[in-house]
């Protein structure tokens with residue numbers, strides 16, 4: 078079932094006193110429980126698309142429908158905001174303990190203390206960071222910080238999870254371990270997820286469906302295997318570029 082749909086989205090910025098369209102998406106939908114990947118080169122508009130979809134940036138024009146209801150991005154109800162969670166490349170943790178960071182969103186949602194504790198402990202354990210509960214966030218490694226960020230988002234049981242390059246600041250072994258854990262969690266919880274990355278290997282591993290975004294437009298959509306095996310001309314140019322810059326010796 079489709080739970081989120083966008084039609085004819087335009088996002089424009091002012092550049093040298095002229096309006097420049099950096100995103101034009103004719104149609105994009107999210108199915109309940111799927112992990113949808115957005116991939117594309119630097120500057121393609123991936124983060125802008127994520128911010129528009131997560132209703133964090135109201136400046137786009139076009140239509141957004143969530144579970145059959147039209148959404149006005151300028152007046153997003155708090156109840157709807159509370160159904161979405163976002164994790165960025167930088168973990169953006171607050172200067173408090175790991176436990177307090179993960180509990181914060183539940184506190185805002187006025188979840189009672191006992192339930193907060195149950196859920197925080199569950200999610201710290203799911204991400205294998207139970208032993209860090211009392212540690213201050215600023216003392217964590219990059220991988221640990223991202224585990225806390227993911228636990229903080231998933232403890233909210235979001236209806237849609239938005240992930241903007243969550244692994245790109247991590248070294249390969251740390252990234253590989255976290256990707257494996259996250260994939261398992263998303264499968265178990267059937268969390269609908271939008272996963273933005275510029276790394277083909279990440280989206281191939283993580284996602285059910287893939288959109289290639291180039292110059293602010295959808296160049297191709299399909300399963301990761303189909304897109305990689307049967308790229309159209311624009312996707313092929315991106316794949317060639319990606320392969321040239323990807324770690325030496327890696328091939329799909």
Ligand SMILES: Nc1ncnc2c1ncn2[C@@H]1O[C@H](COP(=O)(O)OP(=O)(O)OP(=O)(O)O)[C@@H](O)[C@H]1O
Pocket residue numbers: 090091092099117118119120121122123124125126275
């Ligand atoms: N406020 C703004 N004013 C001017 N240009 C902008 C603004 N926001 C984004 N852009 C431009 O729009 C384009 C898309 O940016 P965006 O950050 O969404 O791309 P991206 O695909 O996420 O890139 P990256 O992979 O490098 O993070 C870029 O060329 C960027 O410079």
